[in-house]
Amino acid sequence: MLFGKAKILRSHGWQYIPNLDAVTLTEEFRGFPLLTATEDSADIEHAAAICPTGAITTKPLTLDLGKCLFCGECQKCAPKNIRFTNEHRLAATRREDLIVEVGQTAPKFDTTAIRPEIAKYFGKALQLREVSAGGDCSVEMELNATGNVNFDFGRYGVGFTASPRHADGLVLTGPISQNMAEALDICYNSIAEPKILVVCGSEAVSGGLYADSPAVDRSFLDKYHVDLWLPGAPTHPLCFIDGITRLRKKHKR
């Protein structure tokens, strides 16, 4: 019996990623897109037409990461215009910064938009309450993964907590279904000030595929200030970790 456990331990060895900032994801991963304008706009018009969430505008060419589900089809339609890199650090402090323009080489992260009290109060420890409001379970599983044996975000004092009374902020996932709207509001208001609000996943940021669905009620986001926007379908754990780290001004790179 003990031998079995020793075997498991030996087979697994050390699992944690020593430096979370230094990770480069596989080439296949679709992260930050590079946009190039061309004379001929036929390809990009095709890409904009097929985009399932209308994330692409053609004149001028832009791609809204808050709507993008990273399916990669636009890159197939317009390879000269759109190329996804494997850059996973996609966080933004303002919603409009998620709109990528031609020639932009890196995601915009405006540190001036960060409220100064965040680093002051949450620099050492940050406990978050997650609420899924129509999330498809993939973003939720990735948020769980941030605390797992590989990513181990807990080592920097960041974790998820059960009670909103114990939380310093709320992480929202999903397009906000009508049936969860009230529970979400109650949960947010149960968290003591000061608190932060993080919107995680493209479906939460823009409503995604369900932006126009009559079953969705997004008025919550009109009422409260969002501190961090995290695109992705789902948001990669490292994107979440990077965004929260920079929000707390703990970034070393």
Next chain:
Amino acid sequence: MKLYHITNNNAKAVAIADIPVVEYVALYNDLKERMTDSRYHVAHYFATEIERGLKFYLIILDDTTGEVLITSFIPDYYAEGLASLTALHPQFHPFEREMNELYGIPFDSHPWLKPLRFPYDRRDKESTMDSYPFYTIDGDELHEVNVGPIHAGIIEPGAFRFICDGEQVLHLEIALGYQHRGVESEMLRNDNRLRHTLIAESTAGDTAVGHATAYAELTEKLANADIGDDLKRERMIAIELERIAMHLADTGALATDIGFQLYQVACEALRTVVINTTQAWCGNRFGKSLIRPMGTNHPLTEEKIALIRKNIADVRRRYNEVREDILEAPTLLARFEQCGLVPKSEMERIGGVGQAARASGLRRDIRATHPSGFYAEELKHEPILKHDGDVMSRLATRMDEVLQSADYIESTLAAYKPAGSIPAPDYKAKFQGDALAFSLIEGWRGEICHVALTDSEGRITKYKIKDPSVHNWLGLAIAVRSEGISDFPINNKSFNLSYCGHDL
């Protein structure tokens, strides 16, 4: 009179004209007897609006012959009412409840027409998620425990109301619908089939491959398209990778709930390897973007095949060590064995499917009973069955299925030389008009069933999705009866049902 059109999961779409329109009384009388035989279960049952009133479609599966029985009826229900099938066979309950909720159909002598998911287009707008009156039992010695909709961990919302006598659960009522996003109606918003595929992927994000495959196979039937063997093979690899990843996650989650950290962290690490392998294949850890109608944007290459084989062999070896240790861990077995019993007879009554049904000895596995794609032609799948129907059986089914899936992947990829013949996806193929198409896929939770109806132009006018959770949530409620309330988490994890897949 012919009651059913008989087809199978490999046939093309069915012309609506070929589906008999029967008298409800005749159908009711037939089902009364037929459904007592556990070889049959209901795969889908829904109503759709027609010019005057409603037309009902019913799809029954025969697990013995692989036949799929389809029928329809147009009742004058205002005049005659519809006798409830649930009253005879509880497995009809979610379907009748849905139709009652959407159209107000009063199924006579239905035991409990409780709202299924509070959809935005429900008939009674006064009935809301937040004002739902839970079932109660009077008694000085009883107390109620409410859990949810927001749960302690990072999971989806759903409300559980326990009625307990001391520590013992007398009754658990599960109220769902918080996750309702309008998936089925969003499928009809426009005819952008890339969008439809993504909606299918997001139906239940942990089953992205399963639901996307169900959508793809359905559209291929409507387009009368024959996809090549290589594409079928690669889809099988994708769906088995998903199965492995989720069974690993659930092994870890079960360990977490009894505080067994070694298995928890080992399974977390193993799942990371599997989903990172999927990511190295298609760019997404959940396999989103991998499954597309008629083709793929991510055909396997020699390098990717080598990577998958290496990683899966490693995961299989390491997981088997965990598995062997679990089987002789007394503290774990003491919690899992004889806890949360769902006997085979109960599984049959509620129409249980998938891994949970197999853990109770019920041989329901689409890969074996109604195979399509690679399962129909190359792979002769034999389902893994356990017989105790307890938490341990549900875990043991998962554990054995991980090894089985890993073996399928290895044996298939070892003999696979990709010829580069898989085309790019096709989002424009012409669909058959006035047809009904369905697809059946064995996702990691169980039977996924998508159904579409088309108009004379081949446009989809109705899209219905059934996640296996729709059948199995009642299984969880039955499992915890008379158990200690502290055993609820392990029972819940042993089923791990989808909220969004149920609420759509």
